[in-house]
Amino acid sequence: MHVEKRKVARVVLLDPDDRILLMHGYEPEDPQSTWWFTPGGGLEGDETREAAALRELAEETGITDAELGPLLWRRQCSFPFDGRRWEQDEWYYLARTTRTATDTRGQTGLERRSIAGLRWWTSAELSAARETVYPTRLAELLRTLLDEGPPRTPMVLPPESA
DSSP, X not given: OOOOOEEEEEEEEEOTTOOEEEEEEEETTEEEEEEXXXXXXXXXXXXXXXXXXXXXXXXXXXXXXXXXXXXXXXXXXXXXXXXXXXXXXXXXXXXXXXXXXXOOTTOOHHHHHHEEEEEEEOHHHHHHOOSOEESTTHHHHHHHHHHHOSOSSOEEOOOEEO
């Protein structure tokens, strides 16, 4: 059976100190099951990935002044969440902001039931983290991004399935 992949735009949001903003998610039925991930979500209607990235960023973090940069990475993933299996085609965009204060009032009901908070991470903190972070190699990807700049063409990450 073919499942239509959900088109998703995600944001690798960096502040002036090159810290990345991550969201702390958890399974609504099992709050002990937690992970960190980048802001973003599914496309609505006929919006572009870029428009979805900025809309989701505003809804989830309250940050509306971010400047969207190049497409960095693409990833196919599959995982169980909130009672169903999600099949996603994710595109990760670089974005920069000078604003580090966040406001989560725009989050959806499901987001409010599954996001514990947001946090800015330095590359070193992310590399030392013992917690689950998606995409899996984010610490290494971020370090490369900060050292070498964005890739000339988007990098295709290995598919992930949970």
